[in-house]
Amino acid sequence: MKIAIIDYGAGNIQSIKFAIKRLGYEAILTKNIETIRGADKVIFPGVGEASSAMMKLIDSGLHTLIPSLTQPVLGICLGMQLMCKFSEEGKTQGLGIFEVDVVRFPGTLKVPQIGWNTINQLQTPLFSEIAENEYMYLVHSFYAALCPSTIATVTYGFPYSAALQVDNFYGVQFHPEKSSDAGIQLLSNFLKL
Template sequence: MKIAIIDYGSGNVQSVLFALNRLGYAGEVTFNWDIISKADKVIFPGVGEASSAMKMLQNLGLDKLIPTLRQPVLGICLGMQLLCKHSEEGNTNGLGIFDVNVVRFSNAVKVPQMGWNTIKKLSTDLFKEIKEEEFMYLVHSFFVPKCKYTIATTEYDIEYAIAIQKDNFYGVQFHPEKSGIQGEKILKNFLELNNI
């Protein structure tokens, strides 16, 4: 299986690569259009600030490529948020795959949300054999509200979408590569999804 990890200068690519290796898979960290297009699975990680990350995607032309992908794509953390229509972080337009806006947590809670939180209302094969209320690791100040794409939720101030899906595109707000055995199981589930 060919697994492409999109490298655009804003992803925690090494920890994703190590997690894949622990599962017995090899991934290729790349911004090469041809390699990404021909991969069986694509992982789109992200750490950092939305507007600068979008500029890096645009500089590499990846903002044009990613929406055209037809194989399963997994956005992680900022990667998930960039798959959405717009983010309040830097007043940034995203890739528009998910017709939903990313918003900031209210001042009623400590920001960023950092640490472990439970996931619930799990659906789709991404969460196959994952139990309700499993803990996942998060670091973020912005979130995707519950919407028609929601496939899992959590609560921090309010209940929000911790995972989303539309066609071949999946997004998780948490870091599966840093969430222990259960997080790695979710990565494995993603790699075992049938191509659409």
């Protein structure tokens, strides 16, 4: 199986690579359009600021490639947020795969939310063998509200989207590669899609 991790200079991709290795596969870190198009599974990571990450995608032509992919794609954290319509962070357009905007947590909460939180209302085989109320590791200041694409929820002050899905596109707000056994299970599920 060919697994491509999109390497566009945004964030901690080493840990995702190691997590995939733990599952017995070798992932390629790449921004080469043909390599990504030819992969069986594509992981779209990201940590950092949305508008500058979006600029990096545009610079390398990935902004048109990603929405055109037909194999399973998994956006992680900022990757998921960039797959949404718009992000309030740096007021940037996203890739528009998920019909939802990304907005900042209200000032009444501690921001960023950092730590382990429970995920609920788990849907789709992405969450096979993962129990309701399982803890996943999250670190973020912006969130996607609940919407028709929501396939998992998490509550911080109020419930919002922990994961989204449209067709072959999946996105998770939490970091499976940092979420111990449950996170590795999710990555394993993704590789089986």
